[in-house]
Amino acid sequence: MIEKNLVIIGGGPAGLAAAVAAVDEGERDILILERDAVLGGILNQCIHNGFGLHTFKEELTGPEYSARYVRQVEERKIEAKLDTMVIDLSKERVVTAINETDGLIQIQAKAVILAMGCRERPRGALNIPGARPAGIFSAGTAQRFVNIEGYMPGREIVILGSGDIGLIMARRLTLEGAKVRMVCEIMPYSGGLKRNIVQCLDDYGIPLRLSHTVTKIHGKDRVEGVSVAAVDENRLPIPGTEEFVPCDTLLLSVGLIPENELSRKAGVAISQKTQGAVVDESLETSVPGIFAAGNVLHVHDLVDHVSTEAELAGKNAVRFIRGLDKGPAVVMVETGFGVRYTVPSTIHPAAATSITTIRFRTDNVYKDAYLTVLLDGERVQHLKKRILTPGEMEEVLIPAKWLLTRPGLQKITIRVDKE
Amino acid sequence: MSEKKELTCIGCPMGCQMEVTMENGVIRSISGATCKKGEIYAAKEVVDPRRIITSIIPVDGGIYAMAPVKTATDIPKDAIRRCMECLKTIRVGAPVSIGQVIVADLGGTGVALIATRDIPKR
Ligand SMILES: Cc1cc2nc3c(=O)[nH]c(=O)nc-3n(C[C@H](O)[C@H](O)[C@H](O)COP(=O)(O)OP(=O)(O)OC[C@H]3O[C@@H](n4cnc5c(N)ncnc54)[C@H](O)[C@@H]3O)c2cc1C
Numbered sequence A: 001m002i003e004k005n006l007v008i009i010g011g012g013p014a015g016l017a018a019a020v021a022a023v024d025e026g027e028r029d030i031l032i033l034e035r036d037a038v039l040g041g042i043l044n045q046c047i048h049n050g051f052g053l054h055t056f057k058e059e060l061t062g063p064e065y066s067a068r069y070v071r072q073v074e075e076r077k078i079e080a081k082l083d084t085m086v087i088d089l090s091k092e093r094v095v096t097a098i099n100e101t102d103g104l105i106q107i108q109a110k111a112v113i114l115a116m117g118c119r120e121r122p123r124g125a126l127n128i129p130g131a132r133p134a135g136i137f138s139a140g141t142a143q144r145f146v147n148i149e150g151y152m153p154g155r156e157i158v159i160l161g162s163g164d165i166g167l168i169m170a171r172r173l174t175l176e177g178a179k180v181r182m183v184c185e186i187m188p189y190s191g192g193l194k195r196n197i198v199q200c201l202d203d204y205g206i207p208l209r210l211s212h213t214v215t216k217i218h219g220k221d222r223v224e225g226v227s228v229a230a231v232d233e234n235r236l237p238i239p240g241t242e243e244f245v246p247c248d249t250l251l252l253s254v255g256l257i258p259e260n261e262l263s264r265k266a267g268v269a270i271s272q273k274t275q276g277a278v279v280d281e282s283l284e285t286s287v288p289g290i291f292a293a294g295n296v297l298h299v300h301d302l303v304d305h306v307s308t309e310a311e312l313a314g315k316n317a318v319r320f321i322r323g324l325d326k327g328p329a330v331v332m333v334e335t336g337f338g339v340r341y342t343v344p345s346t347i348h349p350a351a352a353t354s355i356t357t358i359r360f361r362t363d364n365v366y367k368d369a370y371l372t373v374l375l376d377g378e379r380v381q382h383l384k385k386r387i388l389t390p391g392e393m394e395e396v397l398i399p400a401k402w403l404l405t406r407p408g409l410q411k412i413t414i415r416v417d418k419e
Numbered sequence B: 001m002s003e004k005k006e007l008t009c010i011g012c013p014m015g016c017q018m019e020v021t022m023e024n025g026v027i028r029s030i031s032g033a034t035c036k037k038g039e040i041y042a043a044k045e046v047v048d049p050r051r052i053i054t055s056i057i058p059v060d061g062g063i064y065a066m067a068p069v070k071t072a073t074d075i076p077k078d079a080i081r082r083c084m085e086c087l088k089t090i091r092v093g094a095p096v097s098i099g100q101v102i103v104a105d106l107g108g109t110g111v112a113l114i115a116t117r118d119i120p121k122r
């Protein structure tokens, strides 16, 4: 068996940033395992601009953002095995992988960082009646077809789901000459960024139908159209509102799920809410020495946050390898009214850095509300927010002094207050 | 002659609906913005809306069939269609390197088209 100090599973933005940070923290014995033929992850197919405003203070396309990190990895001569699929991970941190040159390999790692990203929710999860003709794609698959292979999935398109990938694809397909008839969103609000609604839909006159869904797919061999209906407040189609929309292609942009099969094999506790690992302030999972960052941990909308999060995982994995003790005290992070989840969900005060960032999403749209932080019931923050929406990840910053001046602290509560 | 234009601010998730009143091409008033950022955006957007355009072009002999490209800076919104037509006539040979200028002046905008990814030779 090969031995390595740090093994990183996945060579997307999260894996690359974690590797760079680990080297900068003094670790040299690192291996990145990536199943694709190149590093960079999903951003290689996201050819639009808008990445990196936070990290590089300029607006890059997806491949350009990835390339910056790939270069940093190359400069540091970090070892990466490409075309290598990790098939198993044990809680003793034995990583099993396969590729064509080495065959089956087993690596005993001192620390592991999970950076496998996420995948798209398939149509099966939706249950739309109708046959299964050709012409139904997930938005991400269509993105790969168009942007990497240069192949158009269809000419007349309906998109279900107004997440950012769906919005971006509406513009891409229109620019390439297709007719995007509409984007349907079952919720009364879009999960996508305002900027994408304006620049991908409004700019091209593509209608966004909020509180609408696809109720039936027509066509036997190829999609010939879809039935679209308005939904009530319980998201059930309202009888009599159904309308036939002709199209040859239906794109589904109905959400992303963290890719956690390997994490489950290692016995990592998975949150029901994020579908990602439950982690502490160092991004360590319930299994000692296994860390997680990026979309495998919780779905991010800005890759910049993926990179910062992964840097933290990289540094902390190195501290773990060196045997740093986090101390016995643990503070729980509790989700109060309006908060769907938080990452992390526990904090060790003795190990907390000068500022701990707690990232979270709200469960609904709240206007003119307050973001409140309580330490064992004592209100320490009450911040007015013009708007909070589930589509945008929020964060609160916890200074170490809040933790250190309160020995015996049990829980931090994050909640949305109407006043 | 006075004219009204409606637009949505992209400054934050509020997405304020704004209305700009123009008189002979000069902005008279902006309503609906909740903050200053919205007014600044609206003023620019009604007079000179610009966008960066990203697309792909075919590559001969590369490890991938297509190379992603972008305009080096933003171009006027009404030049987008024209530029997309020009793009359809462009091919390059591998290798392509990130940042490489593919066309110096895309569709008469004065803006260059550049590659956004390395595409090595096959
Ligand atoms: C289709 C799609 C489009 C997106 N578009 C945007 C966008 O436009 N803007 C934006 O900000 N964000 C977008 N995102 C979110 C984007 O994924 C993140 O911003 C960022 O790429 C996440 O980085 P990551 O490293 O966590 O995941 P990824 O980039 O997905 O990288 C994960 C890597 O792990 C590898 N991997 C997974 N499992 C294994 C295994 N078992 N063995 C070996 N390797 C493995 C994968 O091949 C991949 O390279 C998109 C996501 C998807 C799925």
Ligand code: SF4
Binding pocket: A386, B009, B010, B011, B012, B013, B014, B015, B016, B032, B033, B034, B035, B036, B037, B038, B039
């Ligand atoms: S005007 Fe201000 S509050 Fe309204 S969307 Fe723009 S930035 Fe947000």
